[in-house]
Amino acid sequence: MKKIIFFACVFTCCFLAANAQSEGLTGSPYSMYGLGIINQANVGKYNALGHGGIAMPGNSGINNLNPASYASIFDKSFFFDVGFRAEYNHYSNKINDEDKWSFNFSNLAFAFSLSKKSGIGVTLTPYTNVGYTLLGVTSNIEGSDQEFESTINGSGGLNDVKINYSYLLSDKIRIGVNASYLFGSIKENEFFYIGSSYFDMNETSFYHGVRLGLGFQYDILKNFSVGGTVQLPVSLDGSMDRTVTKTLDGTSVTVEDEEGENISDFKLPTELGVGIYFTPFKGFSVNADYKRNFWSSTSQTDNIGQYEDQDIFSMGVEYMKNARSLEYIDRVQFRGGFTSDNGYLSINHKKVGGYAITAGLGLPLNTNTNSMLNISYSYGQKGQLSNILIKENYHFITLNISLEDLWFIKRKYD
Template identity: 80%
Template sequence: MKKIIFFACLFICSHVISAQSEGLTASPYSMYGLGILNQANVGKYNALGHGGIAMPGNTGINNMNPASYASIYEKSFLFDVGFQSEYNHFANKINDESKWSFNFSNLALAFSLSKRSGIGVTLIPYTNVGYTLLGVTTNIEGSDETFESTINGTGGLNDLQINYGYMLSDKIRLGASASYLFGSIEENEFFYVGSSYFNMDETSFYQGVRLGLGFQYDILKKFTLGGTVKLPVTLDASMDRSVIKTLDGVSVTVEDEEDQSITGFKLPTEIGIGVYFSPFRGLSVNADYKRNFWSSTNQTDNIGRYEDQDIFSFGAEYMKNARSLDYIDRVQFRGGFTADNGYLSINNRKVGGYAITAGLGLPLNTNTHSMLNLSYSYGQKGQLTNVLVKENYHFITLNVSLEDLWFIRRKIE
């Protein structure tokens, strides 16, 4: 089991990083900033409204709060690998379009260090870029003529995060995290004017380290309060740029620059608070609120400005009986909802969205908490009245969440 997990980590890790160049989304909103913020998470939380700040991490990795790692059972090793598929449908006042995308979504592992502490590492896409603009009209300088170009964007940033949690007392857990954000965004533009051909490639590289803190407090036996904060950071940035034009079949390099220094991108302070409680046996409920202080970064985009973002999420999970011999009684049924008012304001209107989530947790064996987690989300971004694009999407995730017990002597070899 341990060897399988180790080699799976090496194999999938390389694919998760390289997958960014292939595009994990087809959303037109990924052309702004660093792209669409990734909504997929580890394990079961995709089905719980993408929330879980106050939820423990004893039976599955909770990457949303480093304090949860303190609750990992002693001698327990957790592993999670995820896959995602997204179907996007875009519409404006003229036409509509649909696209599919599929790829890896995460790789994570965690284990206990002692009775009171745990640690874990996750690799997950932080932002996703994948857009195509057809027929972009531009005036030819010095004349009344125009030309139409095609613009493609791919890539995104990855988040390699280390989380550590410590149990200060039987009721209070504290945690700290460090994220290394890295990746590149490539944009290609090409067009024809008569017999001439123009091609421009720009690849922007970003990297930086971001720190975070978290806590969880068991106010009552079945009621937990949690909180997180992520500190602001400015990502270092550079660009490679290549411009080639072809006249009468002869290619000419107009520009070829590497490692140009460009303005870094600022990520804001993010705070979150959540509750987790069990009103009766078998049912658990989580509710989160997060605020991202984008306005403090004083950044603007080509068509809008960044403003503070509010995110609400709610989720519920029901399992009839964890110890039942009947398989269906051990299946976990999940549902949730999330909504945010967006962080990009265009013509004084913010681009917000919402999503409805549902899912199942299918046990893989009776001796551990290994689970096959399935989730489905239906959501919407934008409106026809602000940026003239309304996006509806269907989002499916599959997470294989495994648990192994280490340093346990087997009675039968």
């Protein structure tokens, strides 16, 4: 009965999370470019570890960063993880400052062992987030010197449903494969008026596609592992619904109403990642990752810039005094990390990069399993006043309920 209730909750959360993308999940002005801001929130504890962990095993929680980690899930273990996020954005230019809060789901995931040598898992996460408002955008009326001001709003984004499978080749080598279905919509509304006339334009762009990936993990020593991942390139099919209406003397007229109009596909690049993970002494671990995304090979451009190769570096540390201690504080996991990103969009030959500092706690929920309440905080910055005239500082908080259950174990007592 408990498992029926559990799966009912899972599917309910899936429905809510999948539909959450109809609202803006970010307040970043950079979400107006491309498909929006690529989601940085991940599953479980990895948000506090500099958003890295390619070489880390998945025996204590779901690691969605490398499909090879799923073979390290202990036999008969089942993991479930649901996450929530809050983001505060403060952005400024040389004229004024603005602030915005946003709240929503960050992930839904479950994973379990298929056998002593294999594991599988499914995750649902926002892949990109869009949420921006532009006030007082000035344009010229065609054929005259008269100007008008528009208000533009954008919302939505893409979701990523990913299936991961992993197999243990030997006691030291794990390999994995994943398949992602990316889907979602991005809405943009533009409203303006000239004299007593009002114009309202609504565009909804739809994208979908399937992407494949591979990964491996190799335990070189008992306390030292390496890992690698590759995400293959894909072109996301696009279409658009567009409606334009105008109101003259109180009468509304539909100027344009199109559905399913073909638009250019959006290309996602090849992504390569490598990482290391080691425990220099008991209770203390270090992870470091490097990723390169080959955006220049997509030959795409944006209205204000072009796409260039992106480099991402992340590093994290974790400390727990004693996992078997009777003292609660000894079983608490303390985490910290750092990540830097040189960006993939170049404007006036200057890339929009950023960095983030992360910290967090893993609070045990059960003495017999790896169930945790994972809390993380990130402080980061994007852009500079000197390049595109917008600097964004953000505070990012995630809360993940990470649960473990042991299945098919005969209990001695009911």
